[in-house]
Amino acid sequence: xxxxxxxxxSWRGLFRDPIRPFGISSALLLIVLAxxxxxxxxxxxxxxxxxxxxxxxxxxxxxxxxxxFEPGIHQIWLPDLGVVDRCETCHLGLTETSxxxxxxxxxxxxxxxxxxxxxxxxxxCHRGQGAATTVAAAHDSxxxxxxxxxxxxxxxxxxxxxxxxxxxxxxxxxxxxxxxARYGCVRCHAIKLPxxxxxxxxxxxxxxxxxxxxxxxxxxxAWLKDPKSYAASATMPNFLxxxxxxxxxxxxxxxxxxxxxxxxxxxxxxxxxxxxxxAGASLYGESFCASCHATQNxxxxxxxxxxxxxxxxxxxxxxxEWLTAWLRDPKIYDGAxxxxxxxxxxxxxxxxxxxxxxxxxxxxxxxxxxxxxxxxQLAHGKQLVEEYGCAACHEIRGVSRPDNYGPxxxxxxxxxxxxxxxxxxxxxxxxxxxxxxxxxxxxxxPGLHMPQYTFTPAQVDALTTALLSLTDxxxxxxxxxxxxxxxxxxxxxxxxxxxxxxxxxxxxxHRINGHGGDMAxxxxxxxxxxxxxxxxxxxxxxxxxxxxxxxxxxxxNLTDEERxxxxxxxxxxxxxxxxxxxxxxxxxxxxxxxxxxxELFYGKYACQSCHMVDPAQDKGYIGPPLSAVGSRLNAxxxxxxxKNPQQLRPGTIExxxxxxxxxxxxLTAFLMMQTGSGNKGARK
Amino acid sequence: xxxxxCGCSRQHKAAPAPQAxxxxxxxxxxxxxxxxxxxxxxxxxxxxxxxxxxxxxxxTGALVMFTGPAGVKFDPSELLTDSSGQVSTNVTLGNTSxxxxxxxxxxxxxxxxLPVQVPxxxxxxxxxxxxxxxxxxxxxxxxxxxxxEQVSNxxxxxxxxxxxxxxxxxxxxxxxxxxxxxxHGGPAMNLSVLMPPYGKTLTKAEIQxxxxxxxxxxxxxxxxxxxxxxKQ
Numbered sequence: 001x002x003x004x005x006x007x008x009x010s011w012r013g014l015f016r017d018p019i020r021p022f023g024i025s026s027a028l029l030l031i032v033l034a035x036x037x038x039x040x041x042x043x044x045x046x047x048x049x050x051x052x053x054x055x056x057x058x059x060x061x062x063x064x065x066x067x068x069f070e071p072g073i074h075q076i077w078l079p080d081l082g083v084v085d086r087c088e089t090c091h092l093g094l095t096e097t098s099x100x101x102x103x104x105x106x107x108x109x110x111x112x113x114x115x116x117x118x119x120x121x122x123x124x125c126h127r128g129q130g131a132a133t134t135v136a137a138a139h140d141s142x143x144x145x146x147x148x149x150x151x152x153x154x155x156x157x158x159x160x161x162x163x164x165x166x167x168x169x170x171x172x173x174x175x176x177x178x179x180x181a182r183y184g185c186v187r188c189h190a191i192k193l194p195x196x197x198x199x200x201x202x203x204x205x206x207x208x209x210x211x212x213x214x215x216x217x218x219x220x221x222a223w224l225k226d227p228k229s230y231a232a233s234a235t236m237p238n239f240l241x242x243x244x245x246x247x248x249x250x251x252x253x254x255x256x257x258x259x260x261x262x263x264x265x266x267x268x269x270x271x272x273x274x275x276x277x278x279a280g281a282s283l284y285g286e287s288f289c290a291s292c293h294a295t296q297n298x299x300x301x302x303x304x305x306x307x308x309x310x311x312x313x314x315x316x317x318x319x320x321e322w323l324t325a326w327l328r329d330p331k332i333y334d335g336a337x338x339x340x341x342x343x344x345x346x347x348x349x350x351x352x353x354x355x356x357x358x359x360x361x362x363x364x365x366x367x368x369x370x371x372x373x374x375x376x377q378l379a380h381g382k383q384l385v386e387e388y389g390c391a392a393c394h395e396i397r398g399v400s401r402p403d404n405y406g407p408x409x410x411x412x413x414x415x416x417x418x419x420x421x422x423x424x425x426x427x428x429x430x431x432x433x434x435x436x437x438x439x440x441x442x443x444x445x446p447g448l449h450m451p452q453y454t455f456t457p458a459q460v461d462a463l464t465t466a467l468l469s470l471t472d473x474x475x476x477x478x479x480x481x482x483x484x485x486x487x488x489x490x491x492x493x494x495x496x497x498x499x500x501x502x503x504x505x506x507x508x509x510h511r512i513n514g515h516g517g518d519m520a521x522x523x524x525x526x527x528x529x530x531x532x533x534x535x536x537x538x539x540x541x542x543x544x545x546x547x548x549x550x551x552x553x554x555x556x557n558l559t560d561e562e563r564x565x566x567x568x569x570x571x572x573x574x575x576x577x578x579x580x581x582x583x584x585x586x587x588x589x590x591x592x593x594x595x596x597x598x599e600l601f602y603g604k605y606a607c608q609s610c611h612m613v614d615p616a617q618d619k620g621y622i623g624p625p626l627s628a629v630g631s632r633l634n635a636x637x638x639x640x641x642x643k644n645p646q647q648l649r650p651g652t653i654e655x656x657x658x659x660x661x662x663x664x665x666x667l668t669a670f671l672m673m674q675t676g677s678g679n680k681g682a683r684k
Numbered sequence: 685x686x687x688x689x690c691g692c693s694r695q696h697k698a699a700p701a702p703q704a705x706x707x708x709x710x711x712x713x714x715x716x717x718x719x720x721x722x723x724x725x726x727x728x729x730x731x732x733x734x735x736x737x738x739x740x741x742x743x744t745g746a747l748v749m750f751t752g753p754a755g756v757k758f759d760p761s762e763l764l765t766d767s768s769g770q771v772s773t774n775v776t777l778g779n780t781s782x783x784x785x786x787x788x789x790x791x792x793x794x795x796x797x798l799p800v801q802v803p804x805x806x807x808x809x810x811x812x813x814x815x816x817x818x819x820x821x822x823x824x825x826x827x828x829x830x831x832x833e834q835v836s837n838x839x840x841x842x843x844x845x846x847x848x849x850x851x852x853x854x855x856x857x858x859x860x861x862x863x864x865x866x867x868h869g870g871p872a873m874n875l876s877v878l879m880p881p882y883g884k885t886l887t888k889a890e891i892q893x894x895x896x897x898x899x900x901x902x903x904x905x906x907x908x909x910x911x912x913x914x915k916q
Contacts, residue, residue: 100908103753103780111723111781111808112896114889152724152779155809169813169893172722458728548835609825609841609878619840622824646885653821656884 044134045073048090052107061098068096073133076121080478083121085130087138091122114169124473125158126150141429146416150468153461154431157413160469162477164193164485176466178202179459183235187392188406194475195484203235207334207395212257213264214322214333218368220250223317228454230317230364231310233294233302237451240442245384251373252381256397262332264321267350280355283348288554291509291519292338295359305551307338307508307519313361323353331503338508343557388449406450414472421445435464489514497569504556512574519551522649527574528581529648534632536567545624576648584635589669597670600663607667610654613674623654628676639668701762704791705745708735711790711800714770720815720901723806724779730772731802733788735765742769752786755779781808783905805900814897817890818848821882843876851902858909862895 014020040046049071056065074088093099094110094117102108110117123130128149132138141148150158156173166174180186181202191199211220219230224246227234241249284290289311294304296312304310318326325332327349330339344352373381382399389405390396412434420433423443436443438460441450455463474482491513493501501507507516510523526535540563542553558566575581601607610622629638637648642664645654659667716731735746748771750758755778763771777784786802807815818826826845828838838844846853854862861873867883870876882891899906 100782103755103778103782108780112810112892114809153722153726153776155724168816168890169809171812171816172725457726461725548837550832603877606877606880609880610837621835621837621840655821655880655882657881658884 045089048106049092052092055102055104055107064098065093065096076118076130078119078121081121081124082473082476083123083130085121085123086133087122087128087130088117089133090135123147124161124477125155127158141417147414148417148429151429151431154465154468157465157468160466161471161474162481163483164195165483166485172462172465173469175459176462176464179455179463180466183237183453184393185463188389189409190404191470192408192410193485194479195482197484197487203393204336204338205236205393206337208253208257208390209395209397210257210260210263210333212254213259214319214326215317216319216365217250217254217370218365219317220253221246221368221370222364224249230313230361232296232312233306233310237453239388239449239451241384247370248373248377248381249384249390250370250381252378252385253396255373255378256382258397260333262329263325264319265325265328266321267324267346280351280358283352284355286555287342287352288552291551291554305519307517311356311359313359313364315357315360316362316364318356320353320357323356324349327352338505340505340508340554340556341503342554343559345557388451409467409470411470411472411475413468413470413474431464431468434467435460438463486514488516491515493569493573495569497565500562500566509553520553523570523574525574525576525579525648527571528576528579529634529637530632531586531634532567532571535570536563539563539566547625548621579636579640581634581636584639584668586630586635586672589672593666593669594673595670597666597668600667601670604663605657605659605667613671626671627674630672630675633671635668635672638671639664642667701749702747702764704747704764706743706765707791707793708743708746708765708769709738709792709798710736710740711748711788711798712736713788713800713802716772716775717802718805718903719775720805720807720811721777722812723777723781723808726774726776727804731775731786731788731804732770732772733800733802734768734770735790736769742767744769746790748788748790750775750786750788753778753784756784756786775804777804777806781806781811781900783900803903803905807897807900810893810896811900813890814893814895814900817886818894818897821886822848822894841876841878843878845876845879848898849901849903851904851906854898854902855904855906859892859895862898863891866891866894 049069053066053069056062056069059065069092072089073086076083076085076088088094090106091110093102093107096109099107099109121130122128126149127147129138129147136142139149156170159167159170160173160177163170166177177199180191180199184201184203184205186199186201187203187205193199223230223236224239224241225243226238227236228238290304292305292307293309293311294302294306295310297303302310314323322333326339327342327344329341330337331341385391385396385399386402389402391399391401392405413430415430417428417430420428420430421444422428422433423436426432426436437450438453438455441452442448492498492515493512506512506523509517509520511518512523514524530538539556539558542555544552601613607613607626608618608620610620612618612620612625613627615625615627641648641654642657642659643661644656645652646656712734714732714734716727716729719727719729721727731750733748735743735748737743742765744765744767746765746769747762748765749762750773751761752758752775757776759774759776761773763773765771775786782805784804784806786804787799788802789797789799792798824834825837825841826848828836828844828847830836848854857865857873864872865875865879866886867881869881870879872881886894899908
């Protein structure tokens with residue numbers, strides 16, 4: 001009993017006065033009560049709000065900015081999109097147009113974008129933790145490991161979550177997606193899109209079933225060791241093979257190849273060997289081979305298109321007999337090739353293959369000496385071909401195409417950092433991981449098969465951006481927000497003309513009914529547009545419509561019958577159903593109307609800025625010259641074109657002039673008089 | 685313990701600045717200035733500067749230091765000139781669009797700093813879009829430089845158009861003026877009839893984007909009009 005008494009005594013000794021404990025506990029209570037307001041007052045976001053008020057205090061637009069300012073936590077809540085964003089609590093100047101001069105975060109103005117922040121919030125584009133109210137929890141990868149802030153250089157990745165179609169304002173993302181398709185990435189790594197479709201490759205890896213017809217084992221060896229040593233623009237990556245591995249794979253590919261009849265041809269054309277040495281080069285130029293194939297010029301720059309392989313040292317690669325047969329009819333060797341079937345004469349074949357055979361690189365095979373392969377080496381070669389997934393791209397006899405050779409990348413942009421393995425010295429973020437994987441795939445450990453590409457830093461950034469766009473969020477966003485990519489249709493022209501167009505590979509360059517390339521004009525409505533005689537003459541000898549372009553239509557040396565078939569088909573089938581091409585006459589316009597048209601051409605509409613009617617006087621060099629347009633186009637087409645060019649050819653740069661019917665009539669009359677013979681109407 | 689503290693502090697220090705072995709008397713931009721790149725991303729070309737002596741020859745081993753506004757990164761930011769007197773650094777601009785005024789400095793014999801201002805341009809979404817749009821619709825006439833891929837029509841026009849970096853011309857025109865010219869053609873502002881109207885061809889957003897691009901590249905730089913307060 002003593003002990004509680006003692007305690008009680010000491011307690012009474014401390015608080016002799018009964019008021020005292022009351023006072024102390026009140027003070028304690030007050031302190032406890034003050035903690036919350038103090039925490040609030042000194043919180044990070046309030047400091048930023050005070051900083052913002054200080055920043056705008058002395059500005060000339062202070063009154064407006066202060067009126068817009070509201071203290072407290074601001075939040076954008078979008079239940080549909082799963083967005084709760086409090087970023088605007090600190091980022092106070094985002095929508096203030098007059099704060100364009102402020103670069104200081106978090107108060108700077110947001111750059112102009114096509115979406116409103118109230119509709120989309122912040123984290124859909126920038127990622128990070130929108131609901132957080134401290135800087136670290138919102139941004140940093142250590143505190144928001146699932147989704148740290150996306151570095152600004154990859155911002156376009158976020159557009160790609162909804163926009164699967166190429167946008168004008170996202171060149172980096174578009175380039176990245178192009179690389180994914182063009183460099184064969186999607187042949188090993190499946191990329192499925194939220195709408196159920198998948199990214200499709202656009203490259204054309206050649207089949208290797210008859211490779212021995214085409215080239216030598218030595219060349220295959222050199223190519224496998226380093227594709228760039230043969231062609232600077234090679235799209236095949238470097239598999240970093242050892243000498244022995246390259247030896248065995250080359251041996252297997254040659255031994256596995258089956259000769260195809262018609263793959264080789266020998267010509268005996270005496271006149272070709274005696275001909276002018278420049279004749280082959282001229283034929284190469286006249287045939288517009290450079291529209292698709294590049295060669296390195298004396299300065300080391302690549303000149304030419306990239307639809308077909310580079311030809312700088314093609315003579316070191318291909319056998320002369322194969323080249324001749326290929327130029328005669330490429331479909332025999334590779335039925336799926338984009339190379340058109342030119343109708344060359346034997347003389348031309350000899351000249352062209354002679355010219356191409358002279359393009360060599362003597363260093364390439366100088367040190368390649370391969371002994372005949374042993375059965376073990378052949379077996380090892382086949383094993384390597386299977387291991388490295390060669391058949392994911394190339395058709396190889398006896399090796400089936402591996403499914404899902406590489407990991408699927410459909411949602412790689414949302415891969416949690418915890419699942420990534422970083423190498424030393426690398427920033428521990430997803431973008432850094434992806435770009436390092438692209439740049440140095442083999443540095444992540446032994447036994448990896450991903451080959452080494454040679455991308456520029458800009459290409460690596462673009463590819464990383466495209467991969468970062470493949471997020472979980474792109475699947476969870478409402479389907480109505482998704483804008484699908486324009487898919488190629490399966491259109492194929494029919495009948496004899498269709499067979500001819502497949503043979504000539506018209507659709508490698510031209511698009512028809514949503515199928516085909518984009519190098520040359522869309523021909524879907526060609527029959528409504530042009531006159532029949534002109535089309536026939538053009539196919540006979542394609543002259544240049546647009547002098548400023550360097551990619552041009554080659555001459556295929558068609559027979560009269562083939563030309564007639566094509567012309568008939570195009571004029572009959574490729575018509576716009578809403579256009580009556582005979583609604584306006586080709587000739588017989590009143591001189592007064594023609595004169596009025598000329599005044600409009602040179603005066604009100606100043607068409608000579610871009611077009612030439614009188615080559616002696618006009619200089620416009622953007623649109624096609626119009627000095628013979630009256631023999632080329634139908635009058636109704638010209639009239640409708642003048643009324644609204646984009647309706648007839650979406651994306652054409654000719655501006656829509658909002659022309660009245662009368663003006664368009666008069667201009668059509670004037671243009672129809674330009675028949676190329678004497679330029680009657682063009683006199684001034 | 686002192687040793688341990690020194691050891692720790694040394695780890696946090698940046699790599700020591702290289703020691704200059706020579707000094708020049710002039711610093712000039714060799715290449716890589718006035719580049720346009722996406723905000724937050726590395727510029728396409730490195731910035732190359734040259735240190736020259738009194739005779740205009742390159743000086744080897746002179747120290748050049750780069751500084752810029754907040755957010756700009758240099759790789760590296762301090763380095764010595766090579767055998768031709770040049771230094772090359774990769775520049776990453778900040779996350780906001782606009783004009784970045786970078787500074788390169790070297791010291792002369794007397795120890796005085798020789799600063800050189802180098803402008804670089806960071807494009808945000810709008811400027812990037814404007815760049816793409818003008819490349820399709822405008823630059824064939826407005827850019828006087830011809831390349832094999834894009835032949836310029838500039839010299840073919842009887843009234844040559846102004847290149848978009850001519851700030852002296854464009855800075856005098858307000859956004860509304862430029863919108864009128866692009867949308868309704870040259871005659872809208874009593875200018876050349878050779879400039880056609882694009883109001884029906886381009887969207888409002890695209891026209892604004894082209895204007896934002898013109899404002900970004902203009903030289904001298906464009907100053908947005910501030911709020912005007914009448915005195916008294």
